[in-house]
Amino acid sequence: MDVDRVAELRRWEDSGAVWRVVGRTASTLTVALMTCDGGEEVGRFTSNDPGLLAFVGGRASNLD
Template sequence: MSTDPVDTLRRWQHSGALWRVLWRRGDAVTIGLFECTGGQEVDQFTSTDPALLRSLGERTSSED
């Protein structure tokens, strides 16, 4: 996984897989990385990176 969480989500989505916000509170967010079908969670990470939070805005998944 890239150390840049925005890049991680971008690459994950470009590969056809899905991501979802699992938890969000204040300045922290936990993202789940899912298979292309959206079924099984493959990995997850928590971040307080301001660039990631700005990039997400109010979105809750790669499908938004």
């Protein structure tokens, strides 16, 4: 089953939580899903989805 990671990050942002890029190559991102205060990691995924790479761009987190 394919997961829409962009939609997932948008929902995460809309709920007031934080996501952070914890790994990056030219074609892959690893993203940590954090609590609302950004203090605790509650999930993580790695993806090579071009839509996700475009959505995140050069940002390190949704706080950028």
